[in-house]
Amino acid sequence: MRKKMVDRSSLPIGARVLVLFAAAFVYPRDAAPQKTPPELRENQPAETVFKNIQALKGMRAGDLQGAMSFIASSLNVDCDHCHVQDFSKDERKEKLRAREMIRMVRQINEESFAGKNTVNCFTCHQGHAEPMALAPIVPPPPRATEAAAGKPAGPPLPSVGEVLGRYVLALGGQEALDRVKSRILKTVRLDGGNSGSVTMIFQKGPGRVLRSRESPGYSLWVGSNGTHAWAEDSLKSYWGLLNTFEQHAILRDAEMYQGSRLESQYSSVKVKAAEKLQDEDTYVVSGTSPEGTSEDFYFSVETGLLLGRHIEEQTVFGAFQVRADFEDYREIGGVKMPFVVKWSSPGGAWGTRTSFKVLDVQQNENIPDEKFEGPPSKSR
Numbered sequence: 132m133r134k135k136m137v138d139r140s141s142l143p144i145g146a147r148v149l150v151l152f153a154a155a156f157v158y159p160r161d162a163a164p165q166k167t168p169p170e171l172r173e174n175q176p177a178e179t180v181f182k183n184i185q186a187l188k189g190m191r192a193g194d195l196q197g198a199m200s201f202i203a204s205s206l207n208v209d210c211d212h213c214h215v216q217d218f219s220k221d222e223r224k225e226k227l228r229a230r231e232m233i234r235m236v237r238q239i240n241e242e243s244f245a246g247k248n249t250v251n252c253f254t255c256h257q258g259h260a261e262p263m264a265l266a267p268i269v270p271p272p273p274r275a276t277e278a279a280a281g282k283p284a285g286p287p288l289p290s291v292g293e294v295l296g297r298y299v300l301a302l303g304g305q306e307a308l309d310r311v312k313s314r315i316l317k318t319v320r321l322d323g324g325n326s327g328s329v330t331m332i333f334q335k336g337p338g339r340v341l342r343s344r345e346s347p348g349y350s351l352w353v354g355s356n357g358t359h360a361w362a363e364d365s366l367k368s369y370w371g372l373l374n375t376f377e378q379h380a381i382l383r384d385a386e387m388y389q390g391s392r393l394e395s396q397y398s399s400v401k402v403k404a405a406e407k408l409q410d411e412d413t414y415v416v417s418g419t420s421p422e423g424t425s426e427d428f429y430f431s432v433e434t435g436l437l438l439g440r441h442i443e444e445q446t447v448f449g450a451f452q453v454r455a456d457f458e459d460y461r462e463i464g465g466v467k468m469p470f471v472v473k474w475s476s477p478g479g480a481w482g483t484r485t486s487f488k489v490l491d492v493q494q495n496e497n498i499p500d501e502k503f504e505g506p507p508s509k510s511r
């Protein structure tokens with residue numbers, strides 16, 4: 132059986148799938164919105180960066196991986212369902228069929244849905260390589276909106292300011308948070324994969340971050356110096372571009388506490404609902420990040436702490452959901468932080484993180500600025 136792959140960034144050498152990280156330097160959209168250099172590989176049309184693009188001509192090269200993650204997760208298959216070692220080859224009939232399907236989907240949307248991504252691979256496939264041929268005999272449960280329509284309205288929702296204010300207080304208060312200028316986290320994967328290999332996360336305000344995982348077989352560095360994000364792995368097994376999901380994940384990694392950019396940098400921020408998240412009552416705050424992801428933050432009604440974060444990444448076919456759960460909050464130097472962070476996404480896409488637990492935290496250590504400028508080969 133072809134299995135989904137969860138963490139492509141930890142593949143052993145010789146794995147069939149290339150790991151898609153990049154040495155290219157990129158300006159995050161919020162840092163230099165108008166000045167993104169057009170010559171960057173990720174901004175070029177996919178057909179000029181990749182070898183055999185026919186159906187997706189004109190798409191940004193940096194968006195290809197998101198599109199592929201969307202396709203793979205819609206069918207619940209891994210890349211090698213359609214691809215052989217050389218991804219440009221048209222050897223598998225599934226790839227040819229998929230290309231026809233891409234054209235079909237675009238045509239349906241063009242002709243019947245005013246060019247919007249209304250119909251996509253998931254609409255029919257719903258997580259199966261072969262879509263279901265028969266309608267189910269048992270009728271599906273009524274839609275949530277219908278069920279909820281008759282219910283009396285609950286108590287009024289608090290304001291954004293109230294929810295975020297309580298969050299900051301629960302973390303230790305603004306003053307305590309401001310005192311943390313830098314942080315070094317030693318983390319390990321929760322699933323025990325990669326036999327105990329450690330990922331170090333260095334953060335330094337504002338917006339600087341480095342994640343590094345160094346091991347004899349494979350090392351990976353991703354980071355941002357506050358202006359541009361970069362990524363590189365020791366195999367240099369990438370297409371020479373920083374994919375959009377990874378770029379966004381780096382911006383999130385740079386947050387000194389989860390959601391720290393919500394109030395100052397997100398647009399359309401509102402308290403959208405009171406909902407249960409894993410049996411806990413939460414207030415859901417939604418907003419759009421400067422990089423264009425739609426996000427929901429779940430704050431515990433009881434403690435005020437952030438319990439979950441749902442992120443919708445856009446692909447050429449539609450939205451792709453990435454989610455994080457935060458657990459085991461502990462206090463370090465007057466501020467609380469989650470010691471367990473669980474990431475999930477359908478099929479596990481690049482740029483999404485693996486679930487980890489924190490082994491050790493150091494705060495306000497002096498981290499040299501050069502560390503955030505690029506991979507060790509370039510900056511040290």
Ligand code: HEC
Nearest residue numbers: 181182183184185186187199203210213218219226229230
């Ligand atoms: C259901 C089939 C299918 C799956 C699954 C799939 N792809 Fe693709 N992939 C395609 C098709 C079709 C194309 C060509 C698109 C075109 O013609 O524009 C393509 C093109 C590519 C290319 C461009 C290669 C080149 O140089 O021309 C890359 C890279 C790629 N896919 C990576 C991946 C990765 C990585 C995965 C796993 C997440 C994946 N794909 C999953 C069907 C698939």
Ligand code: HEC
Nearest residue numbers: 202225228229232233236250251252254255256260261262
């Ligand atoms: C309108 C419904 C519909 C949509 C939308 C759709 N498919 Fe399909 N697809 C089917 C049906 C039905 C089959 C099975 C019959 C066949 O293969 O002709 C199929 C078969 C396939 C197969 C061959 C079966 C296999 O073993 O993998 C691939 C690959 C595929 N689809 C990929 C895609 C991709 C990629 C997209 C999105 C770009 C997509 N499909 C969107 C209906 C759809």
